[in-house]
Amino acid sequence: MIYFDHNATTSIHPEVLDTMMPFLAAQQGNPSSNHSFGRNVQTAIEEARERVANSVNAHPSQVIFTSSGTESNNTIIHGISRSYPDSHFGFSTIEHPCVSEPIKSIESMGFKNTKIPVNSKGLLNISALSNEEQKSITFLSVMMANNETGVIQDMPAIIKWAKSHNIQIHTDAVQAIGKINVDFEGLGVDAMTISSHKIYGPQGAAALILNKKIDLYPHLMGGGQEKGLRSGTENIAAIVGFGKACERVQKNVVITNNEVKQERLLLEKELKELGAVIFAEQTKRLGNTTFFAFNNIDGSTLLTALDRKGYAIASGSACSSNSSDPSHVLLAMGIERELAQGALRVSLGVETKKDDIKSFIETLKIEVNRLKQLTAMAA
Numbered sequence: 001m002i003y004f005d006h007n008a009t010t011s012i013h014p015e016v017l018d019t020m021m022p023f024l025a026a027q028q029g030n031p032s033s034n035h036s037f038g039r040n041v042q043t044a045i046e047e048a049r050e051r052v053a054n055s056v057n058a059h060p061s062q063v064i065f066t067s068s069g070t071e072s073n074n075t076i077i078h079g080i081s082r083s084y085p086d087s088h089f090g091f092s093t094i095e096h097p098c099v100s101e102p103i104k105s106i107e108s109m110g111f112k113n114t115k116i117p118v119n120s121k122g123l124l125n126i127s128a129l130s131n132e133e134q135k136s137i138t139f140l141s142v143m144m145a146n147n148e149t150g151v152i153q154d155m156p157a158i159i160k161w162a163k164s165h166n167i168q169i170h171t172d173a174v175q176a177i178g179k180i181n182v183d184f185e186g187l188g189v190d191a192m193t194i195s196s197h198k199i200y201g202p203q204g205a206a207a208l209i210l211n212k213k214i215d216l217y218p219h220l221m222g223g224g225q226e227k228g229l230r231s232g233t234e235n236i237a238a239i240v241g242f243g244k245a246c247e248r249v250q251k252n253v254v255i256t257n258n259e260v261k262q263e264r265l266l267l268e269k270e271l272k273e274l275g276a277v278i279f280a281e282q283t284k285r286l287g288n289t290t291f292f293a294f295n296n297i298d299g300s301t302l303l304t305a306l307d308r309k310g311y312a313i314a315s316g317s318a319c320s321s322n323s324s325d326p327s328h329v330l331l332a333m334g335i336e337r338e339l340a341q342g343a344l345r346v347s348l349g350v351e352t353k354k355d356d357i358k359s360f361i362e363t364l365k366i367e368v369n370r371l372k373q374l375t376a377m378a379a
Helices: 014-020 036-055 069-083 097-109 131-136 155-164 236-273 299-308 328-332 354-378
Strands: 063-066 088-092 112-116 139-141 168-172 191-195 206-210 289-293 344-347
Touching: 014 236, 036 063, 036 236, 063 069, 069 097, 069 139, 069 168, 069 191, 069 206, 088 097, 097 112, 112 131, 155 168, 236 289, 236 354, 299 344, 299 354
Parallel strands: 088 112, 088 139, 139 168, 168 191
Antiparallel strands: 063 206, 191 206, 289 344
8 A cells, every 4th residue: 555645644753663662662750740650751841842943943942732733723723712802803815624613613603704815826815805804804714835735825925014014923833844844933923833743753642832922721621731721641651652653743844845846846756747736736735735626527536546445535625535525726726626526645755756656647547547437338
């Protein structure tokens, strides 16, 4: 089986697993306990916090550990709504559901929101907003890189606009970290979300990076862990693994991204020769991500056929893959519904080989031709 779904999750790197094993195989204390077992694991957590901070140019005191990117995004949105009751939330039409759904959920509490459209390239189109809409937004959430298309937003320009309107800004950088340079301090955002399992770390650990100027009401309350912003006993092994994964990112991101991009270009060349449409082809994208479709071929049917042949790809976001609806990202970009229904995503990883891509293309040719013949027969 060849794995082409790295935007959904990655395997745990051997170095990361080695770092985690002592915290899985032996008796560990509770980090809140005042004995040597507790102090030892608390030290391990703080070392991981420093590694995470270094990977995105933040201060360790700004790192709040959570269990997932979804939790981090819910924490910032619900926390802002409690701390700033007059908040007006802005978010793009291509955000992950773990941003858009929490914002929609607080409409019943009186919070207003504004959806910011994107253009046909998948880039945020702030100019489409009226002056009144631009002035009304107080908190903005924009993903740095899209999980489906791989499109990278012009964050410096977006942040400059937000700051000129005194808007607090959060970016979901879950897909960006490990693939492009992510600089919390340099960007000047107020909050940022990153996750472990997208960068060859374990599932179950993530972080909300928070500017100290933000007064955030806690989303989870209890024992007061993580400076009172995220109560609950810490997942020690996962956090330690997350720290190691971030350390590896800091050393390898540029080299890895360049190598993977060359493989993506090879893939897309072959896809276009087969007649595929590459979404956001001319837009700056993550080096590992290709989102494509064939006219008159159902994406889910082709995905199932490829899975049976030993290739794991995706129909879009893994978090909403059970939905039969077309990608909301593509619809927001103005892609016709029928074509969007056929969309498939290949997201490459550091272990992907050129031979994997070549064999995938050969299999894809066979399956696409087979499905075209079946479509013609049914017509």
